[in-house]
């Protein structure tokens with residue numbers, strides 16, 4: 001079965017409205033390795049759509065040895081949310097929920113199913129746990145359309161060996177979020193994509209989609225490791241494909257080719273592995289990602305660009321209040337809290353007090369802020 005396309009209807013919330021997920025499948029279901037790739041869970045993050053398009057084109061003519069599942073538009077609910085000409089794709093308009101949070105944590109339900117049944121064979125344990133995850137997932141009864149959409153996406157991905165969730169930031173360099181246990185396993189993908197930052201965590205809070213797929217494995221390893229080995233069998237990663245406006249065929253083709261080379265290296269797609277470029281970065285802790293926040297409202301005048309390296313105390317941007325009586329006192333310098341890479345910055349140029357202006361990837365974990373590692 002080289003390439004098939006399925007439509008998964010979502011439950012209708014309102015008479016006369018219905019949405020669905022379109023699922024592209026390559027290879028033979030059940031063969032390994034299995035790879036799951038989705039784009040646009042944050043529905044206003046467009047680069048992944050075009051990358052998925054180029055990937056589908058390439059996969060359709062490739063010899064797929066394992067199984068590849070691609071959902072090129074993962075969030076039709078978010079895609080439909082336009083308010084007076086502005087697309088709102090990150091948060092649900094009905095309750096304000098972030099579309100990439102609140103995925104089901106199936107670790108406990110899977111644990112109950114496999115406790116006392118693991119043994120010394122890691123591959124047998126992985127197969128047993130995957131079956132338990134599928135069973136636990138099948139018992140969940142999502143309450144509404146958005147919950148059903150998240151449930152369907154997780155169901156397509158949860159037994160995959162590799163999961164790529166394609167996102168983007170406001171303005172940014174290519175960067176990845178993934179689990180501590182999955183590094184350096186994913187270093188080849190990072191190098192091939194030219195990622196300039198890789199942020200590692202074991203529990204970033206939320207949980208986001210990638211952790212809903214992957215963190216189950218290290219949670220079960222902690223709880224059941226005495227019974228037998230539980231490897232991190234689902235390598236899930238959030239891939240941030242630059243900024244919202246970085247959408248063109250040249251970059252999307254290059255990103256799709258990098259992903260395809262990763263599939264070749266893993267034996268999912270037939271081909272000859274090619275040498276990797278040198279990595280563009282070392283991995284750093286997600287807890288070391290410093291946020292530059294606007295202390296007051298005003299125009300954002302950036303002093304540094306994404307991809308720049310800064311020292312602690314260096315000015316990244318100034319906030320300008322044009323109403324100040326003394327123009328010389330109208331500017332507030334926003335400085336880098338730590339040394340590191342300006343990984344992302346705002347794509348608007350006016351800030352409200354408390355707005356996120358820039359994110360700087362530092363090398364060392366910062367003291368816990370109490371608000372979780374992900375900036376909602």
Ligand SMILES: [Zn+2]
Pocket residue numbers: 042045100167168
């Ligand atoms: Zn996103």
